[in-house]
Amino acid sequence: MKYVDFPTMKTLGKNAGEAEKATEAEEGFFTPNAKIDFSKVKVEPLFEETVDFDTFSKIDFRAVKVKDCKAVPKSKKLLQFTLDDGTGTDRTILSGIHAYYEPEELIGKTLIAITNLPPRPMMGIESCGMLLSAVNERNEEEELHLLMVDNHIPAGAKLY
DSSP states (O other): OOOOOOOOOOOOSSOHHHHHTOOGGGGOSSOOGGGSOOTTEEOOOOOSSOOOHHHHTTOOEEEEEEEEEEEOTTOSSOEEEEEEOSSSSEEEEEESOTTTOOGGGTTTOEEEEEOOSOOEEETTEEEOSEEOEEEEEETTEEEEEEOEEOTTSOTTOBOO
């Protein structure tokens, strides 16, 4: 039988008084929902068309680590990601998210990508996959959030 050790939510190295004074950055990766105002958020309606399980199961979702990220020359929108996808060979994905992120803030993050899409040339660079993000509208302005996961998840981990 295989056992898995899960990390505890206990604060280490601080006494109880100091733990209560923790800033949002010290709270961890996620901001509690109670601290976010969702009252002015609009999301797109769900698709009415369904996808059968066999079609869905063909999509290869993987955790990828951002090794490098830079703006694509002559493009206002595109960022070029160099990713570790667990294969030992760097993967390049281009994404039109420069309006939402600066390249240097993404280096070292663990993202989710679809890795089995056919390569697509953009601005003379072949993009081999797609990064997943969530999009919504707040106060009539579009917001985009890359799906980022815990950095303890290794590059190449398959999502089910």
